[in-house]
Amino acid sequence: MASAYLTHQQKVLRLYKKSLRHLESWCIFRDKYRFYACLLRARFDENKGEKDMVKATMMLKSGEEEFWANQHPQPYIFPDSPGGTSYERYECYKVPEWVLDHWHPSEKAMYPDYFSKREQWKKLRMQKRSTSLL
Amino acid sequence: MAARVLQQCVRSFARPSLRLCSGNLAVRAAAAPTAALHRPLSFAADSRRTRWLGQSRTPSVGVLCRQYGDLPPLTLETIKDRVLYVLKLYDKINPEKLQTTSHFMKDLGLDSLDQVEIIMAMEDEFGFEIPDAEAEKLMTPEEIVQYIADKKDVYE
Numbered sequence A: 001m002a003s004a005y006l007t008h009q010q011k012v013l014r015l016y017k018k019s020l021r022h023l024e025s026w027c028i029f030r031d032k033y034r035f036y037a038c039l040l041r042a043r044f045d046e047n048k049g050e051k052d053m054v055k056a057t058m059m060l061k062s063g064e065e066e067f068w069a070n071q072h073p074q075p076y077i078f079p080d081s082p083g084g085t086s087y088e089r090y091e092c093y094k095v096p097e098w099v100l101d102h103w104h105p106s107e108k109a110m111y112p113d114y115f116s117k118r119e120q121w122k123k124l125r126m127q128k129r130s131t132s133l134l
Numbered sequence B: 001m002a003a004r005v006l007q008q009c010v011r012s013f014a015r016p017s018l019r020l021c022s023g024n025l026a027v028r029a030a031a032a033p034t035a036a037l038h039r040p041l042s043f044a045a046d047s048r049r050t051r052w053l054g055q056s057r058t059p060s061v062g063v064l065c066r067q068y069g070d071l072p073p074l075t076l077e078t079i080k081d082r083v084l085y086v087l088k089l090y091d092k093i094n095p096e097k098l099q100t101t102s103h104f105m106k107d108l109g110l111d112s113l114d115q116v117e118i119i120m121a122m123e124d125e126f127g128f129e130i131p132d133a134e135a136e137k138l139m140t141p142e143e144i145v146q147y148i149a150d151k152k153d154v155y156e
Helices: A008-026 A028-046 A053-070 A097-102 A112-131 B002-023 B031-045 B049-055 B076-089 B112-126 B141-152
Strands: none
Touching: A008 A028, A008 A053, A008 B112, A028 B112, A028 B141, B076 B112, B076 B141
């Protein structure tokens, strides 16, 4: 993302994704979920070609309000994502990446494949950092 | 008497541990010798069960370290196979035309809503969420495989 503002397309796609996830939390049986997901997709598809941005923004706003009214109180959240059970669980055990440079050569000899390519990888990363805009 | 039984224990456990160490040097060396060393100590206490000594099976390569309640390790190959399998199940994609480098929008003629559905299927397959900011940039199966390998630290 270059700027902090989302484009209309991005907003619509995010609404679609979160509404599908909440629908999945409501319809726990897979075939029932599939049926209602197809209906939801048809609703998104019929208004897909709207060229008038004012009308499209109004539709997006009403869609967001409908989502807010129909959301699930305890939606399924993946364990590793924010709000999930395993979010940041192993964060205290993660070691920063530069520690690998401080290993003893006898320890480095235990993983020869990785360390032989590590210098190349670091160079690539420096190049990427200097050329990317972020 | 107890010393002789202990010697038999150590010798018969040294034999399979030699086999393990010589065959698989590439695997994490720390786990195997310590596991082999600790076994005679624990079996010295139960020296009555001498029949068990010769029957330790040589486990396969990936199982030399202890496995707690975790999934089998991911490799780039398995990630690619799973991604392509899920894509072939999607009915808007023609399975013959699917390659790892085929772009969803340009080659396969899919929509942005279809791409969202594909990313959701990948999230369901691999069990972790792909945030929206990064999901909208994944446009080929190759990129999806690389992203998953990045997140899961597979042959980085």
